Structure formats: structure tokens, C-alpha cells
Amino acid sequence: MYFALVQETLDTHFLKVDATARFSMDSLLRHCILRVVVFTANTFVAAALPFVGDFVSLLGSFSLFPLTFVFPSMIFIKVKGKTARKEHKLWHWANIVVFSILALATTASAVRLTIKHARTYHFFADK
CATH class of the missing domain: 1.10.287 (Helix Hairpins)
Structure with a gap:
């Protein structure tokens, strides 16, 4: 819930937000990769500390x-x-x-x- 603002900021910065390219294969692939990278980093920090x-x-x-x-x-x-x-x-x-x-x-x-x-x-x- 609290991480939604961070995700929204990352999506706005790294993804194409116009209506036509929003659901393109390129945008969906970037979205999935971005979420996996952020989730992995978050899990690593939680496990390391x-x-x-x-x-x-x-x-x-x-x-x-x-x-x-x-x-x-x-x-x-x-x-x-x-x-x-x-x-x-x-x-x-x-x-x-x-x-x-x-x-x-x-x-x-x-x-x-x-x-x-x-x-x-x-x-x-x-x-």
C-alpha cells in the first residue's frame, strides 16, 4: 500500500504513459522487469538487515x-x-x-x- 507511490513514480518515469503505448508489449515488458527489480531489491535489503x-x-x-x-x-x-x-x-x-x-x-x-x-x-x- 505504501509502496504504491514509489511504483507510480517509477512507472511514470520509466514507462510510456500515453494512452496508445500504455498496453503495448514494450511497455508491459518494461513494467514487469521494473517490478521484478524493485521487488528483488526490497527482498534483498530485508534479508540483509x-x-x-x-x-x-x-x-x-x-x-x-x-x-x-x-x-x-x-x-x-x-x-x-x-x-x-x-x-x-x-x-x-x-x-x-x-x-x-x-x-x-x-x-x-x-x-x-x-x-x-x-x-x-x-x-x-x-x-
């Missing part, structure tokens, strides 16, 4: 809490700051503080786990 999940955790902890909880509350305070009721402001400030602390804690934990796994890192290792 057995702790790639740690990087996903790091990215998620660094971005999930701020994007989901902190930034919407900041936007609310910026837009309705002077006209919002006191309890709404308090609620949004509490969200900002609590989820910022959680973002820092989960990011520190993900960094620690990544460093721990990087110390015992071997290419193509099962564990």
Missing part, C-alpha cells in the same frame, strides 16, 4: 505520536487559541505534553534497541 524492524520502530516512534496527537493539538491552539474555552486549551496542552514525553521515551527505546541489535549484527542472520 535482520533488524530492519528496529528502524521501522524508530521511524514510527519518532513520527507517530507527533503526527497523530501533538500536531493536531498545536494546530487547534494556533487556530482557536484566543477564542477556545479554557478546558479545551487545557486538554490540548495536556495532549501536547503527554504525547511529546511518550514520543521521546519511545524514540529513546527504539534507538537503544537498534544499537543493541547493531552490536551483534550479521548479514542475513536469522536472529
Whole structure:
């Protein structure tokens, strides 16, 4: 699902996108080769880095809490700051503080786990 944007960009760059040549044999062959190359590279990277999940955790902890909880509350305070009721402001400030602390804690934990796994890192290792 998330890779669809990358595939669309690659298709637009490498394939003929006009209506007449879109389903030509040349275009379909390029499409298949491009997908096989990208899938193979993706599989190789996932197999070569057995702790790639740690990087996903790091990215998620660094971005999930701020994007989901902190930034919407900041936007609310910026837009309705002077006209919002006191309890709404308090609620949004509490969200900002609590989820910022959680973002820092989960990011520190993900960094620690990544460093721990990087110390015992071997290419193509099962564990």
C-alpha cells in the first residue's frame, strides 16, 4: 500500500504513459522487469538487515505520536487559541505534553534497541 507511490513514480518515469503505448508489449515488458527489480531489491535489503524492524520502530516512534496527537493539538491552539474555552486549551496542552514525553521515551527505546541489535549484527542472520 505504501509502496504504491514509489511504483507510480517509477512507472511514470520509466514507462510510456500515453494512452496508445500504455498496453503495448514494450511497455508491459518494461513494467514487469521494473517490478521484478524493485521487488528483488526490497527482498534483498530485508534479508540483509535482520533488524530492519528496529528502524521501522524508530521511524514510527519518532513520527507517530507527533503526527497523530501533538500536531493536531498545536494546530487547534494556533487556530482557536484566543477564542477556545479554557478546558479545551487545557486538554490540548495536556495532549501536547503527554504525547511529546511518550514520543521521546519511545524514540529513546527504539534507538537503544537498534544499537543493541547493531552490536551483534550479521548479514542475513536469522536472529
